[in-house]
Amino acid sequence: MTAVSRTVRIGSSHGLHARPAxxxxxxxxxxxxxxxxxxxxxxxxxxxxxxGIIALAxxxxxxxxxxxxxxxxxxxxxxxxxxxxxDHDQESAG
Amino acid sequence: xxELRGVGIGRGVAQGPVIRMAEPLPAPENIPSTVGADxxxxxxxxxxxxxAADLQKRAEAAGGAAQEVLEAQAMIxxxxxxxxxxxxxxxxxxxxxWAVHDAFAGFRATLEAVGxxxxxxxxxxxxxxxxxxxxxxxxxxxxxxxxxxxxxxVARDLAPADTALLNLDQVLALVTTxxxxxxxxxxxxxxxxxxAIVGAVEAAGLEDGTTVIVDAAASTVTSDPxxxxxxRAALRAAARDAAxxxxxxxxxxxxxxxxxxxxxxxxxxxxxxxxxxxxxxxGLFRTEFLFLSSAQAPTVAEQRKSYSExxxxxxxxxxxxxxxxxxxxxxxxxxxxxxxxxxxLGMRGLRSLRASEDILREQLTALAEADAxxxxxxxVMAPMVATVEETKYxxxxxxxxxxxxxxxxxxxxxxxxxxxxxxxxxDFASIGTNDLTQYTMAADRMLGSVASFQDPWHxxxxxxxxxxxxxxxxxxxxxxxxxxxxxxxxxxxVLVGLGATSLSMAPAALSDVRLALSERTLDEAKRxxxxxxxxxxxxxxRNAVAEAAxxxxxxxxxxxx
Numbered sequence: 001m002t003a004v005s006r007t008v009r010i011g012s013s014h015g016l017h018a019r020p021a022x023x024x025x026x027x028x029x030x031x032x033x034x035x036x037x038x039x040x041x042x043x044x045x046x047x048x049x050x051x052g053i054i055a056l057a058x059x060x061x062x063x064x065x066x067x068x069x070x071x072x073x074x075x076x077x078x079x080x081x082x083x084x085x086x087d088h089d090q091e092s093a094g
Numbered sequence: 095x096x097e098l099r100g101v102g103i104g105r106g107v108a109q110g111p112v113i114r115m116a117e118p119l120p121a122p123e124n125i126p127s128t129v130g131a132d133x134x135x136x137x138x139x140x141x142x143x144x145x146a147a148d149l150q151k152r153a154e155a156a157g158g159a160a161q162e163v164l165e166a167q168a169m170i171x172x173x174x175x176x177x178x179x180x181x182x183x184x185x186x187x188x189x190x191x192w193a194v195h196d197a198f199a200g201f202r203a204t205l206e207a208v209g210x211x212x213x214x215x216x217x218x219x220x221x222x223x224x225x226x227x228x229x230x231x232x233x234x235x236x237x238x239x240x241x242x243x244x245x246x247x248v249a250r251d252l253a254p255a256d257t258a259l260l261n262l263d264q265v266l267a268l269v270t271t272x273x274x275x276x277x278x279x280x281x282x283x284x285x286x287x288x289x290a291i292v293g294a295v296e297a298a299g300l301e302d303g304t305t306v307i308v309d310a311a312a313s314t315v316t317s318d319p320x321x322x323x324x325x326r327a328a329l330r331a332a333a334r335d336a337a338x339x340x341x342x343x344x345x346x347x348x349x350x351x352x353x354x355x356x357x358x359x360x361x362x363x364x365x366x367x368x369x370x371x372x373x374x375x376x377g378l379f380r381t382e383f384l385f386l387s388s389a390q391a392p393t394v395a396e397q398r399k400s401y402s403e404x405x406x407x408x409x410x411x412x413x414x415x416x417x418x419x420x421x422x423x424x425x426x427x428x429x430x431x432x433x434x435x436x437x438x439l440g441m442r443g444l445r446s447l448r449a450s451e452d453i454l455r456e457q458l459t460a461l462a463e464a465d466a467x468x469x470x471x472x473x474v475m476a477p478m479v480a481t482v483e484e485t486k487y488x489x490x491x492x493x494x495x496x497x498x499x500x501x502x503x504x505x506x507x508x509x510x511x512x513x514x515x516x517x518x519x520x521d522f523a524s525i526g527t528n529d530l531t532q533y534t535m536a537a538d539r540m541l542g543s544v545a546s547f548q549d550p551w552h553x554x555x556x557x558x559x560x561x562x563x564x565x566x567x568x569x570x571x572x573x574x575x576x577x578x579x580x581x582x583x584x585x586x587x588v589l590v591g592l593g594a595t596s597l598s599m600a601p602a603a604l605s606d607v608r609l610a611l612s613e614r615t616l617d618e619a620k621r622x623x624x625x626x627x628x629x630x631x632x633x634x635x636r637n638a639v640a641e642a643a644x645x646x647x648x649x650x651x652x653x654x655x
Binding site: 019021022025026028045046048049050051052054057 | 162164166168169173174175176201204207208
């Protein structure tokens with residue numbers, strides 16, 4: 001099993017802050033394998049860390065690189081990519 | 095009596111005795127551990143796990159929006175990055191208390207450095223740190239007091255865990271010394287309908303047991319009020335309760351001047367709720383919903399069906415339909431797919447419709463057909479009109495299709511300044527305060543870092559509204575408001591004073607605005623508008639008007655008692 005990476009764009013219109021960050025960190029934690037997230041070419045942080053993600057201050061349109069290592073890494077990245085590219089604030093946008 | 099100020103959330107008023115929230119635990123001292131790293135690590139782990147479990151339990155009990163927030167807090171408590179930070183401090187010989195305190199402080203500094211939305215989340219971290227510290231020391235966590243009688247809670251800033259647990263039967267109002275209108279306290283107070291004033295710095299001096307009046311409408315906390323003041327506040331609270339439950343009446347001022355209260359709607363299905371809340375028609379019907387999900391424009395028949403459904407819900411009443419407003423925050427592939435450096439200043443609104451005139455013509459065709467099928471009073475308007483030439487163009491085109499009432503939206507300072515020339519060539523103007531503020535302040539609405547500029551109370555924005563209002567009065571043409579600003583009850587009165595003849599807002603805001611208007615005469619509204627125009631900035635305009643309003647005579651209607 002080798003590590004896999006993917007670069008995606010933040011879809012949430014208010015960036016990856018409190019609520020979307022929670023959904024994302026929860027999903028990363030539930031995956032059971034180590035996943036990291038890095039902003040542009042920055043230092044990767046633990047994707048299961050909601051504080052680590054919040055501290056990245058990701059805004060709509062930012063690019064992040066997700067990396068996962070272990071059983072089902074591709075599937076895990078599929079799920080996380082879906083979460084990160086969805087606009088979680090869309091329902092409430094006026 | 096003494097009076098202190100903050101930012102009121104909503105329009106409520108309440109009175110009762112003050113109870114202060116327990117002050118936070120003192121910060122631990124950085125002394126070397128006497129029990130060793132392994133023992134400290136276990137203590138920290140157990141405390142964190144207990145706090146996370148407690149927050150999770152509260153989350154499930156709270157439900158709704160509060161649940162999400164509390165679950166996020168539980169996750170923060172157990173955050174692996176934080177755990178690493180705590181562990182590394184313990185490995186260096188620190189106690190669990192100091193390690194937790196210092197690690198949280200580090201993250202807090204990071205969030206505050208980012209500022210804006212994230213900066214206001216910093217209080218959440220403090221709250222979790224306090225809970226873990228209390229657990230480590232074996233004392234009860236600071237939280238919402240429960241004195242066994244109704245009270246007014248005064249706190250520094252409430253954390254989500256506190257607001258979620260408020261017993262509404264006991265808490266009459268909330269006053270915080272820190273935090274702004276976008277803090278959790280404010281958001282949750284709005285969601286739960288709690289009377290609240292945030293950012294009242296001087297409230298730190300209020301003592302337990304003092305009787306106060308918390309007036310969110312005036313943004314004031316009055317301590318040691320007179321008997322008359324208490325009676326007046328009680329009357330107002332009762333009037334507000336009565337207004338909430340009474341069958342809605344048409345909007346009018348205390349002197350009988352009619353100010354139509356209309357609804358902003360995004361799809362025909364929302365019409366029912368608006369009618370139930372007493373909307374006298376629709377002041378802004380956004381047509382984007384028809385287009386946003388499609389790769390190409392919907393057919394005339396599809397559009398006619400939707401418009402007919404909308405118009406049928408308002409027989410005999412005014413329904414203002416805005417032509418497709420694409421671009422900037424709402425890009426549509428088939429209208430505009432060119433990349434722009436500044437989309438808010440680019441091909442949007444009428445500009446992009448004009449470039450694809452077939453879409454504009456089809457929309458007008460569908461609207462004219464729907465109008466013929468129903469008895470509503472259809473008005474149509476073009477978004478983002480900058481010039482007199484655009485005004486003439488759109489009005490003439492609408493007439494070509496037999497549209498009886500055509501107007502333009504005033505969202506650009508240029509058309510506000512030339513409102514008399516614009517109104518000479520069309521039937522009405524409707525002011526979109528959100529965009530007008532964005533363009534007046536040169537601050538992108540979508541950009542959090544400049545969000546503080548996006549305040550329609552700014553006197554520069556209000557002066558432009560006043561230009562349009564004056565031009566409307568001179569030409570005898572209606573001037574409506576259809577932005578967020580109309581939903582702020584105090585600002586609504588100012589807008590009427592500036593010459594607005596109708597106000598359109600989210601249906602949920604209708605009741606508070608209706609009550610606010612009924613309390614003021616047109617002369618008083620004009621006087622309050624003068625006060626706002628004379629201010630230096632948005633905050634002082636809001637405060638000056640709130641203060642001036644409290645000095646005006648009460649026009650409480652006898653029928654409300």
